[in-house]
Amino acid sequence: xxxxxxxxxxxxxxxxxxxxxxxxxxxxxxxxxxxxxxxxxxxxxxxxxxxxxxxxxxxxxxxxxxxxxxxxxxxxxxxxxxxxxxxxxxxxxxxxxxxxxxxxxxxxxxxxxxxxxxxxxxxxxxxxxxxxxxxxxxxxxxxxxxxxxxxxxxxxxxxxxxxxxxxxxxxxxxxxxxxxxxxxx
Numbered sequence: 001x002x003x004x005x006x007x008x009x010x011x012x013x014x015x016x017x018x019x020x021x022x023x024x025x026x027x028x029x030x031x032x033x034x035x036x037x038x039x040x041x042x043x044x045x046x047x048x049x050x051x052x053x054x055x056x057x058x059x060x061x062x063x064x065x066x067x068x069x070x071x072x073x074x075x076x077x078x079x080x081x082x083x084x085x086x087x088x089x090x091x092x093x094x095x096x097x098x099x100x101x102x103x104x105x106x107x108x109x110x111x112x113x114x115x116x117x118x119x120x121x122x123x124x125x126x127x128x129x130x131x132x133x134x135x136x137x138x139x140x141x142x143x144x145x146x147x148x149x150x151x152x153x154x155x156x157x158x159x160x161x162x163x164x165x166x167x168x169x170x171x172x173x174x175x176x177x178x179x180x181x182x183x184x185x
Contacts, residue, residue: 005030008044008056010037014158015067016055021154022071026078030057068098071151083151094145097137098155105130105159112174113166124174131180134159138182159183 007023007030009016023030035044035054047056047063057064057073064073075083085091108130111123134156137144144152163175177184 004058004060006033006058007031008033008035008041008047008058009054010035013054014162018067018154018157019055019057019070019074021157022074022083025081025083025149025154026074027080028074028078068095068102068155071154075151081148083145083154085145085150094150094152094155097134097144097152100130101134101156101159105134109159109163109166109174112172113170124172127174128179131175131183135180135183 005023005028007016007019009019009032011034033041033043035041037053040052044054044056045052047058048054048065051065055065055067055070057070059073059077064070071083084094105127108123108127112120112127115123137152141147143149144156167173167175175183
C-alpha cells in the first residue's frame with residue numbers, strides 16, 4: 001500500500017517552502033494542496049485546528065503542523081539524506097539556531113521594514129548583529145550543516161529571498177558583501 005503524503009501550503013509561505021525543500025531532498029512524492037488563507041478550507045481547519053495556518057503535512061491521515069516540527073518528522077520518518085546531524089550536541093545546536101532564526105532574526109528583519117527614522121536605524125543595527133551571529137555559523141563550512149544541505153540550511157532558506165526583497169523595497173543593503181561575505185555568497 002502506497003503512503004499518503006499531502007502538504008497544505010500557500011505558494012508564498014517561506015515556512016511551507018521549508019517543507020517542500022525537505023521533501024525534495026528526501027526524494028518523496030507528495031500531493032500539494034494550495035490554501036487560500038483568506039478563505040481557509042475545512043480540511044486545513046480540521047488538520048490544524050489550533051493555529052489554522054500552513055504548512056500542514058498529512059502522512060497517512062495524521063497531521064503534523066509547524067514547519068520546524070515537520071522537518072524533524074520528515075527526517076525521523078525517512079532516513080535517506082539526513083537533514084539533522086546525528087550527534088545529539090550538534091542536533092541541539094541546529095535546533096537552537098533554527099529557533100533563533102524564527103524568533104530573533106526574522107523579527108529583527110521585519111522591524112527594519114516597518115520602522116522609520118531613528119527606530120529604523122536601531123532596527124538595522126539589531127538585524128545586522130543577528131545576521132553576524134548567523135554568519136559565524138558558516139565559518140569554514142559550505143553549508144550550515146557542513147558539506148551537505150541540511151536542517152539549518154532549510155530553516156534559514158527564507159533569508160536570502162526575503163532579505164533581498166526587503167533591501168529592494170527600502171533601498172538599503174543589509175547583507176553587505178564586505179561585512180557578511182559568507183551570507184552574501
